Amino acid sequence: ETGVTQTPRHLVMGMTNKKSLKCEQHLGHNAMYWYKQSAKKPLELMFVYSLEERVENNSVPSRFSPECPNSSHLFLHLHTLQPEDSALYLCASSQDLGGAEQYFGPGTRLTVT
């Protein structure tokens, strides 16, 4: 257990569905991250929040919409996804931005049909 939980662990959704991924950290950290892991690609950073403010958006399509209502929770809202969005989505947190190790959740395996 890393102190970072993600739900659901597995998700299958159609291209017209709307779903949300949830991440919660119990570590008192100030920064939270969403990553995408596709087959044979490096971990791709999608979004970063520090003290509930978004600090990075790596040109992610608008069909992915993050939300950080407080420093312990991070959501990724999904709508009208494409099959190529099928991947492992990892959430992570760190004490702060800059030189702090990240603690990762177990991930959500997403399949878009």
Added chain:
Amino acid sequence: ILNVEQSPQSLHVQEGDSTNFTCSFPSSNFYALHWYRWETAKSPEALFVMTLNGDEKKKGRISATLNTKEGYSYLYIKGSQPEDSATYLCAFEGGSYIPTFGRGTSLIVHP
């Protein structure tokens, strides 16, 4: 786009062998270099965060070195054990404090 390269891509060793792999990264605008271990069906786990040129860090049989002037870090595993089998990731942090990950080195230790 930052270039973070790891080599080799994969490695098979026998139990008891010592091994090492490389992470290369931009030599300018350096802030920190991270190493993570990612075992199958688990989450990535932090091994080291290194910030100073010449830094050496050690955790049990695993150690890492850092050369920020030439842009590389080595990860060493002494006396590999089957439980060391995992993918080892490095991540470079520049002035933006946002990490860029390499593709990883997949290590398999055969009993």
